[in-house]
């Protein structure tokens with residue numbers, strides 16, 4: 001309930017610049033494709049997405065192992081696909097470095113998208129770090145708002161979520177309608193396991209965040225990420241201590 005005013009604000013802003021219309025017919029078409037692509041490989045799903053939606057197809061990545069896997073696949077299928085990262089100003093230096101690594105390895109320039117205010121301006125305007133008092137607001141201001149801006153003009157985006165990551169994500173279709181962003185959301189790795197992702201990473205020596213080797217299975221902003229304890233869920237180290245497991249991008 002806390003996030004309702006910001007949700008309304010987001011929907012209002014989207015209404016001002018209408019993107020794809022989710023007509024019944026279009027949603028039925030997406031459901032058909034989703035069903036058909038259940039048995040397709042991630043590469044086939046991406047190839048379909050590019051054919052159907054490029055150049056209005058893009059991808060947002062936080063440079064997680066799944067995102068790196070998709071970047072690797074896109075480098076072979078459609079390296080011109082625009083890819084961006086929400087640079088909140090609170091990312092680890094190891095994460096920021098991956099932008100350079102991707103450029104060197106694949107010749108792909110991931111674009112940093114920044115919030116309007118720098119971290120210093122934002123904290124000064126709010127009397128200190130908002131992540132400590134209201135992480136939902138902080139994620140809204142420094143991620144969702146920026147993503148909403150980035151989504152303008154797009155028709156579809158790729159997401160790196162896997163169904164076995166959490167109960168919420170277990171329901172993700174391969175191709176679905178993202179109400180929040182008014183975009184088609186394509187999840188090529190929905191049916192993959194963590195093991196399949198890491199197998200591909202080691203097989204092709206795909207670059208990945210070195211923090212994963214230091215006990216961080218899921219890496220977000222540094223103030224809201226801690227290393228996992230043995231046996232914990234893979235996203236347990238995110239927003240630890242808050243009743244929060246998602247930044248609002250995927251729910």
Ligand code: SF4
Pocket residue numbers: 088090130131134135136138139140142143220221222223224247
């Ligand atoms: Fe702010 Fe934390 Fe969300 Fe990053 S993850 S935007 S620091 S609340």
